[in-house]
Amino acid sequence: MRVPALIACLALAAPSAFAATVQLGIEIPRMDVSEYHRPYVAVWIEREDRSVAANLAVWYQNKDGKDAQSGKSEPGTKWLADLRQWWRRSGREQTLPIDGVSGATRPAGQHQLTFSDDKAPLAGLAAGKYRLVVEAAREVGGHELVGIAFEWPPQAPQHLSAQGEHELGAIRFDLNP
Amino acid sequence: MKATMKWSAFALAACLPMLASAHKAFLVPSTTVLSEGSDAWVTFDAAASNDLFNFNHRPLPLDNLVVTGPDGAKLSPQNVARGELRSSFDLHLEKPGTYRVALANSGLFANYVDAKGEKKRWRGTAEKLGEIPADAKNVEIAQSDSSNVSFVTLGKPSDGVLKPMGNGLELVPVTHPNDLYAGEAAKFRFLLDGKPAKDLKVTVLAGGTRYRSRQDEMALTTDANGEFSITWPAPGMYWLNAALEAQKPTVAKAKERRLGYTATFEVLPQ
Known part of the structure; x- marks a missing residue:
């Protein structure tokens, strides 16, 4: 009775024994503004030379919008360049949507993302020093970029965090070997 | 005689567009970095003004506007209009890459005294020099080549339109002109008829001059390779200008050649 339970436990624990995982928490703050649009958000890992090692997430309006006055449809990709650092470092080289990375904009609140090094986009990330970058740009609102430096792969569990000031709230970055 | 010479030199200077005037000629785009996958339009204003980039003097003529796409093909501007204070036009970007938008003015300017003893001015091209009467006296011809340039990029920047053409004073971006960020250095190279323009004085001014008490001009000089580097102090729209006077003309009958290059970044x- 006890032995199979132990085996089951080992089986469940097995993936984490081989794969490093990261949990990313992104807070989009609630805004008290007359005109609110959900922010565009890009999350990526950059090398020390600021080149992009991995795109983790891109949240944008992936359906066409309609201009209220002219009725003319306007693709949401139009505003991707407002994520100006991401656009410069990676976006302009990409064809949207990016499979497994891009998705719709998200509402104010806490958002959790989990990645593991046996799957894209972390698979193959070479050992070294990196920076996690979270960039947010909101229509008729502001722009903010928050970064967290880290080393990969993690040798021990690490709980890193940073605090945005206006367009982003708390950013939590937990690394587990 | 001396007084006449002085006067004619002054008159010549006065009618040279973009060079001698205190007004700054500019070609300013509504945006320079656009995302792909959208119905991308950029609108441009062209004016000569005292303030950058406000319109307070006169529109620039758009007769010599040349728009080159990333593939080298020429594009037609749309909704071309000439206002009292500025000219404007729209550009539809349909292919990814970098576009070059340029107002290129090349021509000859002459002052002479006709058979009746009246002072006359003439403006034209080398082919039309015959329009100056054969019996004209005190003929002074100056050659002028100037351009006013702007770059915009849809999606991934390309460098096809950055290649020099080998004529006049031109700027060859070493740093891509749509990849400029505050606090970072950008490098450019000036060429005169395809060869490095060394010791050239370059002036760079940030827009918004109306809202500050000093011009805050940045004065730069090109090195032996015609290169210079600038670290952008703040984000914004910048005006860059270089001019050369008293150069050797390429048109036989001209006395001297003036060259100018202006760009907005x-x-x-x-």
């Missing part, structure tokens, strides 16, 4: 925040 957008510097983005980090």
